[in-house]
Amino acid sequence: MLLLLLITHVSVSLAVQCDLTKVAIIGGSYTVSDGGNVGSKVEYQCPKGKYPYPKYTRECQYNGFWTDQKAKTICKDVRCPRPVTFEDGDYEPRQPFYKVGDTLYFECYSGFTMKGPQNRTCQENAKWTGETTICDDNNGYCPNPGIPIGASKSGSSYKMENKVSYNCQQGLVMFGSKERECLEDKSWSGTEPSCRQWYTYDTPKEVAKTFSSSMLENVDTTNLEDRSDRSVRILKDGLMNIFIVLDTSKSVGQNRFDEAKSASILFIEKMSNYDIKPRYCIISYASKAISVVSLRDPDSNNADAVMEHLEEFQYDRHEDKQGTNTRAALHAIYEHLIEQELAYEREGKKEDFMKIHNVILLMTDGKFNMGGDPREEMKLIKRFLDVGIRKDNPREEYLDVYVFGLGSDIDQPEINDLASKKEKEVHTFHLQNVEKMKEFFELMIIEDDVFDTCGLSKYHSVELDPKKKATVMFPWIVKITITHNGIQYCKGTILSQYFILTAAHCFDLDDKTQKIHVKIDGKEYLVKDFYRHPKYDPISKKDKGIKRAFDYDVALLELQRNDKIEFSENARPICIPCTQGTAQALKQPGAPCSSHEKTLLSEEEVKAVFIAEESNKPMKEMHVLIKRGQKRSACLEAAKKAPELKNVTNIEDAVTDQFLCTGGIVPVADPPVCKGDSGGPLLIQVKRRYVQVGIISWGTVDHCDKGTRIKQTQKNARDFYQDIFKVLPWIQKVLEEKHEVLTFLPN
Numbered sequence: 001m002l003l004l005l006l007i008t009h010v011s012v013s014l015a016v017q018c019d020l021t022k023v024a025i026i027g028g029s030y031t032v033s034d035g036g037n038v039g040s041k042v043e044y045q046c047p048k049g050k051y052p053y054p055k056y057t058r059e060c061q062y063n064g065f066w067t068d069q070k071a072k073t074i075c076k077d078v079r080c081p082r083p084v085t086f087e088d089g090d091y092e093p094r095q096p097f098y099k100v101g102d103t104l105y106f107e108c109y110s111g112f113t114m115k116g117p118q119n120r121t122c123q124e125n126a127k128w129t130g131e132t133t134i135c136d137d138n139n140g141y142c143p144n145p146g147i148p149i150g151a152s153k154s155g156s157s158y159k160m161e162n163k164v165s166y167n168c169q170q171g172l173v174m175f176g177s178k179e180r181e182c183l184e185d186k187s188w189s190g191t192e193p194s195c196r197q198w199y200t201y202d203t204p205k206e207v208a209k210t211f212s213s214s215m216l217e218n219v220d221t222t223n224l225e226d227r228s229d230r231s232v233r234i235l236k237d238g239l240m241n242i243f244i245v246l247d248t249s250k251s252v253g254q255n256r257f258d259e260a261k262s263a264s265i266l267f268i269e270k271m272s273n274y275d276i277k278p279r280y281c282i283i284s285y286a287s288k289a290i291s292v293v294s295l296r297d298p299d300s301n302n303a304d305a306v307m308e309h310l311e312e313f314q315y316d317r318h319e320d321k322q323g324t325n326t327r328a329a330l331h332a333i334y335e336h337l338i339e340q341e342l343a344y345e346r347e348g349k350k351e352d353f354m355k356i357h358n359v360i361l362l363m364t365d366g367k368f369n370m371g372g373d374p375r376e377e378m379k380l381i382k383r384f385l386d387v388g389i390r391k392d393n394p395r396e397e398y399l400d401v402y403v404f405g406l407g408s409d410i411d412q413p414e415i416n417d418l419a420s421k422k423e424k425e426v427h428t429f430h431l432q433n434v435e436k437m438k439e440f441f442e443l444m445i446i447e448d449d450v451f452d453t454c455g456l457s458k459y460h461s462v463e464l465d466p467k468k469k470a471t472v473m474f475p476w477i478v479k480i481t482i483t484h485n486g487i488q489y490c491k492g493t494i495l496s497q498y499f500i501l502t503a504a505h506c507f508d509l510d511d512k513t514q515k516i517h518v519k520i521d522g523k524e525y526l527v528k529d530f531y532r533h534p535k536y537d538p539i540s541k542k543d544k545g546i547k548r549a550f551d552y553d554v555a556l557l558e559l560q561r562n563d564k565i566e567f568s569e570n571a572r573p574i575c576i577p578c579t580q581g582t583a584q585a586l587k588q589p590g591a592p593c594s595s596h597e598k599t600l601l602s603e604e605e606v607k608a609v610f611i612a613e614e615s616n617k618p619m620k621e622m623h624v625l626i627k628r629g630q631k632r633s634a635c636l637e638a639a640k641k642a643p644e645l646k647n648v649t650n651i652e653d654a655v656t657d658q659f660l661c662t663g664g665i666v667p668v669a670d671p672p673v674c675k676g677d678s679g680g681p682l683l684i685q686v687k688r689r690y691v692q693v694g695i696i697s698w699g700t701v702d703h704c705d706k707g708t709r710i711k712q713t714q715k716n717a718r719d720f721y722q723d724i725f726k727v728l729p730w731i732q733k734v735l736e737e738k739h740e741v742l743t744f745l746p747n
Contacts, residue, residue: 018060018069027075028052033253038062041251046075049100049124051199056408080122081150081195084169088112088135098122104149108135116146126200132192142182150195158182168195173412175428177421190421198412201432208443210426211402215359239356240278241295241340242271243333247364248315249286249324251409256434257315260363260406263438265307267361269687270441272303272587278359280306281336284313287323287370289332295340325371326364326418333360334381358385360401362418363437367411375417396422404437405430452567455575455585455689474611474619476574476690480557480679481517484508491611491680492557493574493692494520496740497564500557501576501731502679503695503722504532505548507555518557521570526560533730541654545647551658553697553722555679556734574681575691578728580743585689593745597725600684600693604629608662609683610696610721613676614709622671624662624719626682626693635661638716642700658726660694663718672703672710673719682721694721 016038023030023042027050034040040060044052053076058066080098083091089108098104103121108114117130134146140158147153150172155164165179177190244264248257264282271278279300282292292313299305337358344353368374378401382388387399403419405412405428412430419427431437457475478492478500492502500518507516507530518525533552541549565571575582577600578593586599600606606626613619627635640651648654655661660682662670673696682694701717703710724731732744 016060016062016064018064018066022066022069023058023073025052025073025075028073030073036060039250042066044073049078050075051078051126052076056199078122078124078126078199079197080126080128081169081172081197083147083149084152085147086133086135087144087147087153087156088137089114100124104128106133106135112137115143120149125203126197127194127202127206140182142186142188145180145188145192148192148194151193160184164188166193168193171198172196173198173416175412175416175430176426187423189423191423191425191427196412196430199408200430201436202429204431204436204440204443207429207431207437207440211429211440214400214402214422214425214427239352241337241356241358242278242280243336243358243360244268244280244282245329245333245360245362246282246284247286247324247326247366247406248284248318249366250322251324252365254315256365256406259434259438261310261313263434263441264361264363265310266438266441268303268307268310272687277301277303277587281333282306282310282313283329283332284318285325285329285332286318287325287328288318289325289328290317291332291336295336296343323370324364324366324368326362326368326374327371327377329362330374330377330381334377334384337381337384354386354398356398358399360399361404362401362415363404363406363434364410364415365405365407365434366409367414375414378418396420400427402427403429406434406437407432452573453584454573454579454581455686455691456572457688457690473621475521475568475570475572477611477619477680478502479519480506481519482506482511483515483517484511489676490678491613491676491696492518493681494565494571495556495573495576495731496735496742497567498559498561498738499735499740500559501574501681501692501695502555502557503697504536504553504555505538505550505697506679507532516557518559520565521568525565526563527557528560529558531556531558531734533727544653545645545649546654547644548698549654550698550720550722551656552727552730553658554695554724554727554730556731558738574683575689576724576728576731577691577693578725578732578745580745582691583745585686585691591745593728593747596745600691601626601628601725604631605667606684608693609685609690610662610673610677611680611683612671612674612709614674614704624670624682625668627661627664632661634664634666635718635720638664638718639700641716645700655720658723659697659720660723661718661720663699665715670719672701672717673699674704674709675702676704693724695724697722 017036020032020036025044028044028046030042030044032040032042038060042058044056046052053074054068054071058068060066077099082098089106089112091104091106100122103119106118112135114133115136116133120128120130123129128149132146132148134144136144141160142158144158145164151166151168153164153166155162160182163179163181168174172195174193174195176193178193181189183189246260246264279295280293281295284290284292293300293306293309341353344350385399387395399420401418401420403415405415410430416428457473476494478494480490480492480502482488488506490502490506492500495501513527513529516527516530518527532555535552538548575585577596582596583591586596588595606628608626609621609623611619612622636651636655639645639655645654664670677696680696681692682696683690683692697720699719701714735742
């Protein structure tokens with residue numbers, strides 16, 4: 001009888017639904033998951049500058065009521081925190097509250113110097129623009145740490161070992177350090193606190209800026225200048241563990257988990273652009289923790305393998321998704337570290353273990369509800385790594401814990417307590433959802449410190465300005481205009497701050513540099529000189545029936561020394577084979593030049609792209625196949641049918657091994673090249689980097705009519721590109737004679 005009653009109770013519970021008429025919002029909209037059944041969630045949305053009060057979400061409970069059902073939901077105006085106090089200065093206007101668009105104006109008293117912005121404006125996410133404004137008399141051992149808006153400070157002496165503490169005004173949540181100490185190096189311990197509304201979110205741009213700058217403190221690329229202020233430098237042979245911890249609890253759901261997985265893969269891809277090979281450990285957790293990738297795995301330092309393992313991991317691996325056991329996830333990290341230390345000890349390298357820089361990325365959409373307080377497990381990890389234990393050597397540079405709270409149900413104090421606290425760095429982030437996290441990882445590619453890394457673009461970004469889309473997508477492309485007996489349009493690519501790579505056939509020998517106009521990202525550059533390959537001679541094969549020969553179709557433009565290219569997100573160098581930058585892109589440090597050709601051009605059909613442009617249309621990426629080996633014979637046969645080559649006895653006199661070939665309709669129809677594309681690059685994409693292997697030279701058919709590309713590809717149409725591998729010695733010779741900073745590899 002008891003068993004029957006239990007079954008009946010369960011059946012009734014499962015049939016319960018919450019009343020959908022009770023979830024309306026005034027001034028906004030909402031979505032409901034699972035039709036209002038038990039466990040379904042209502043999520044509210046409001047227009048920009050407003051937020052849903054009293055909560056972002058409601059959940060259907062077993063009693064048939066929504067959480068907080070009696071409270072009506074309304075979209076209220078976003079308000080930024082108001083100043084509690086401002087030391088040694090004044091501000092205006094003084095108001096009981098500040099809404100979006102309001103601006104605060106600060107002024108320091110006589111004898112005090114202002115640090116930070118004079119004006120700060122309230123933003124749509126309830127945060128003030130800029131950093132904390134401080135009035136300092138420079139009389140302390142440490143600088144005045146300031147008082148963030150919304151906070152009060154205890155302690156006004158800034159001598160060594162003096163401490164200050166902070167509290168947020170009622171209703172605000174603190175991110176950062178509640179207490180800070182003046183250290184011997186004249187810096188303050190911990191992270192500057194911020195006082196936030198419960199509905200405040202970080203924008204992807206804000207997170208990209210702060211997270212990326214923090215990560216770059218510990219990551220080195222081949223082209224970065226030495227920085228004496230780095231606490232640790234992770235070089236290509238350095239030691240780094242990266243732990244990615246994914247919340248897979250019931251509230252996350254299949255779709256959001258897939259998004260989090262996709263965002264994590266994107267992060268690993270971005271990290272693979274740097275000249276490091278960290279070991280990855282990926283942990284998925286719900287009621288228990290599952291190691292998707294372990295530190296001990298032989299391929300845990302292979303980014304491609306790690307991404308593949310993560311891609312294969314499925315949400316339903318967690319049979320019980322009810323709980324959020326964050327402590328179990330952190331305990332798994334602790335066990336991996338113990339196992340790694342033992343492995344180092346067996347090899348007699350225990351000291352090396354303590355030199356490993358550990359980075360933890362924890363993503364969660366809610367507070368822990370089982371397994372105990374995760375903050376206790378974080379203390380164990382810190383003690384094991386000897387981080388923050390000894391005052392004389394806190395070793396804080398060997399552990400970075402970044403916590404990403406996703407959505408409105410997170411426990412803000414909890415994620416703040418778990419994250420690292422470091423001077424001038426931010427490790428705690430609250431994003432609106434996992435989609436915003438993916439957007440932030442997309443934005444990671446644009447960093448001032450890596451503008452000079454070759455072959456990067458922002459092609460996959462979700463926030464491209466349509467007016468600048470082409471330059472951001474293809475930041476290495478150069479537009480060249482030559483005035484001689486009319487106007488000739490060509491393309492080129494940026495090799496360095498002073499040199500442009502293009503085609504020799506774009507120029508006549510007697511062209512004057514003042515007639516050559518170079519445009520990059522809308523800016524005109526002055527040409528100092530141009531160099532054509534000494535073996536380029538268009539009339540050299542007339543005796544063989546070839547009206548114009550294109551062998552060695554390569555040229556270099558040198559810009560005026562007072563007019564160099566300033567690298568930016570819209571102007572970057574391209575990668576060319578046999579250089580140190582390309583070795584980094586191919587993940588072949590120390591390999592000879594010959595390995596690049598084997599890697600890039602090893603197949604009979606190689607996927608490649610060229611950049612096309614038509615009249616009054618933006619540049620576009622065109623996908624083609626480079627035909628090599630036996631496949632190249634079709635290019636020779638098709639070339640024989642070109643009218644200009646009908647009198648050529650041996651077609652290989654025209655189509656020499658100088659050229660790479662695309663075109664035709666087998667196995668697919670390759671898009672055609674047009675005259676205005678001449679000098680532009682033929683590119684092979686390697687992850688998110690592009691390596692130039694060819695220069696657009698000539699073709700058997702004119703595919704354009706008055707600047708418009710003919711869509712129908714002819715069966716025998718073929719396009720030919722100068723093979724860069726064939727002219728690399730000359731490019732290297734010119735650049736080295738001009739003392740250009742482009743490092744070439746030995747053969």
